[in-house]
Amino acid sequence: MLYGVSLGPGDFELLTLKAYKVLREVEEVIVPGELAYEIVKKIREPRLVKIPMGRAEEVIEELSSELAEKCVEKDVAFAALGDVAFFSTFQKIAEKVVEKNESVKIELIPGVPSFTSVFSKLKLFVNAPILITTPEFEDVKFKVVLKAKNPKKISEALEEEGFEVVQAEKIFMDGEKICEPEEKASYFTMVVAWKEKSTS
Numbered sequence: 075m076l077y078g079v080s081l082g083p084g085d086f087e088l089l090t091l092k093a094y095k096v097l098r099e100v101e102e103v104i105v106p107g108e109l110a111y112e113i114v115k116k117i118r119e120p121r122l123v124k125i126p127m128g129r130a131e132e133v134i135e136e137l138s139s140e141l142a143e144k145c146v147e148k149d150v151a152f153a154a155l156g157d158v159a160f161f162s163t164f165q166k167i168a169e170k171v172v173e174k175n176e177s178v179k180i181e182l183i184p185g186v187p188s189f190t191s192v193f194s195k196l197k198l199f200v201n202a203p204i205l206i207t208t209p210e211f212e213d214v215k216f217k218v219v220l221k222a223k224n225p226k227k228i229s230e231a232l233e234e235e236g237f238e239v240v241q242a243e244k245i246f247m248d249g250e251k252i253c254e255p256e257e258k259a260s261y262f263t264m265v266v267a268w269k270e271k272s273t274s
């Protein structure tokens with residue numbers, strides 16, 4: 075198994091218990107930079123694999139070949155700052171590993187991303203539609219709708235805009251359900267929409 079472990083924005087105390095557990099239990103932890111190294115070092119000695127601009131493709135190619143073999147028998151974690159589901163080097167590594175060996179299982183451990191933690195610092199409450207994006211924000215490829223108690227209705231509009239859509243209910247809770255959008259759902263439901271799927 076290859077784990078993508080989210081380390082949070084930089085404060086060790088913002089690491090989740092699930093991340094802590096995985097980091098302790100796997101055979102090896104790989105980190106891509108000094109900040110991630112310093113966080114994991116408080117738990118165990120990680121292996122630092124720097125992914126420098128200019129040589130990123132080459133390093134990722136090499137690392138993914140190694141992990142494509144190793145992660146069949148062993149559990150390894152790649153640990154990065156923020157939440158590894160967002161704009162993370164882990165995406166490329168995971169995709170390459172699965173491309174090289176589709177029997178390797180990938181699991182992502184979520185964490186506190188920079189763009190939610192900043193609102194705590196600012197003491198700013200988000201209570202209206204918000205756009206989290208990169209500088210190319212005219213071309214939104216992902217949308218998450220909170221308070222989606224009528225998933226089907228919400229999804230129809232998104233599908234018309236060309237998005238693929240799922241209903242995501244009680245994520246990481248008892249009764250977790252990811253399914254085609256239904257007419258009605260519980261309060262703990264989001265609609266997640268994307269234009270180019272980028273998970274393996």
Ligand SMILES: C[S@@+](CC[C@H](N)C(=O)[O-])C[C@H]1O[C@@H](n2cnc3c(N)ncnc32)[C@H](O)[C@@H]1O
Binds near residue numbers: 155156160189
């Ligand atoms: C490659 S993205 C990784 C995002 C990360 N996976 C996350 O969930 O926060 C890197 C960008 O995230 C933002 N970022 C990450 N950590 C941050 C922090 N502690 N403070 C401010 N911005 C941060 C910066 O805009 C930075 O250029």
